[in-house]
Amino acid sequence: MTISTSVWLTVGATVLAAVLAAGVGELVALGVRRLGRTHEILATLAQRGRRPLAGLLGTLAATVALHVGTAPADWREPTLTVLGLLAVAFGAGLAVVAANVVQDVLLLRYRIDVADNRRQRQRRTQVQLVKRVVVALIVVVAAAAMLLTIPGARGVGTSVLASAGLLSVVAGLAAQTSLSNVFAGLQIAFTDGIRVDDVVVVEEEWGNIEDITLTYVVVRLWDQRRLILPSTYFTTTPFANWTRNSSDIIGTVDFETDWTTPVEELRSHAEGFVRDHPLWNGQTFALQVTDAKNSVLSFRVLVSANSGGELFDLRCAVREELVGVLRRDHPGALPRVRVETPAPVVSLPHQGSRV
Structure with missing residues (x-):
C-alpha cells in the first residue's frame, strides 16, 4: 500500500x-x-x-x-x-x-401585556441586556481561543495578555465613548432608571422606550419615528419618566372660556363623560378653574389612564367633548374679547349764542 x-x-x-x-x-x-x-x-x-x-x-x-x-x-x-x-x-x-x-x-x-407591568418591564430589560453581555463575552472568549489555537499567533497573544501594558490599554479604552456607553447601559439595566416600554419625554419629544442595548437606547415616538440616543444620555441628562413607579399616569386638559361659563354644569358633564369612557382607569378626575383674569377663565381637567398612549387618547377625547358641549349648549361661553367704546361727547352751545 x-x-x-x-x-x-x-x-x-x-x-x-x-x-x-x-x-x-x-x-x-x-x-x-x-x-x-x-x-x-x-x-x-x-x-x-x-x-x-x-x-x-x-x-x-x-x-x-x-x-x-x-x-x-x-x-x-x-x-x-x-x-x-x-x-x-x-x-x-x-x-x-x-x-x-x-x-x-x-x-x-415576564409578559408586558398586563395592566400593571412595571416589574415585568424591569425584568425584561435586565434579561435582554444580560443576554447581550453574555453573547459579547462568548464572542470575545471564542476569538481569544481561536487566536491561541493558531501556533503562529499563540506566542503573540500570550505575550500581549501577560504584558503590563495591557492594563493601560484597557484603561485608555474605558475612557472612550464606546465603553462609556457600555457601562452606562449596564447602569441603566440594574439601577431601574428606565425600562422597556417606559413612557418618557426626551429632547421635548414624547414616546416609549422600544429597545435598550449596551450602547444606545431606541425611543419610539408618538408618530412612530425612532429617536436613537446614546446610553450616556440617560445617565447624564435629566429626562421625564412618566411610568417610573407605576404604569398608570395622570394628564391634564387645559382650555379657556368666557366668564359666563356655567362651571358646575360643565364639571358635571365632564365627570360623567370621563367615568363612562373606556380608557379612564377610575382613579383620578378633577375639573378646576385655575385662573381668572382679563376676559377669560382658565380651566384644567385632570384625568388618569393605565398607560401613556391611553392617556393621550383620553385627553384628546375629553378636549373634543368639552369643546363640543360649549359650542352646542353654551355658545356664549366661548372665549371672546370685549371692547368698550367710549360714549360720544356732546358739545353744549355757549351762553349767549343764538339757537
Missing part, C-alpha cells in the same frame, strides 16, 4: 466520521424537536441549535479520527489547527443559541 493511498484512506475515514457525527447531531435535534411538540422552548432550541450541534460533533469526530488514524505528516498539524478553529466557532455558535433560548424562556415569564 503506497503512502498516497494511505492518506486517501485516512481522509475518507475522517470525512466518514464527521458525517456520521453530524448525523447523530441531526438525530438529537430531531428527538428534541419531537419533545418540543408540547414545549415550545425545546422546539426553538432544536431549530436554532441543529446546525451548530451537527457542526461541532462532526468537527470533534474528524479531529479524533485524525489523531487516531494518522502518523505525523506535514499536512496533519495545519488540518488539526483548522479543525480546532471550526470546533471553537461551532461551540461559540451553540453557546449563543443557548443564551438566546434562555432569554426567550425568561421573557415568557
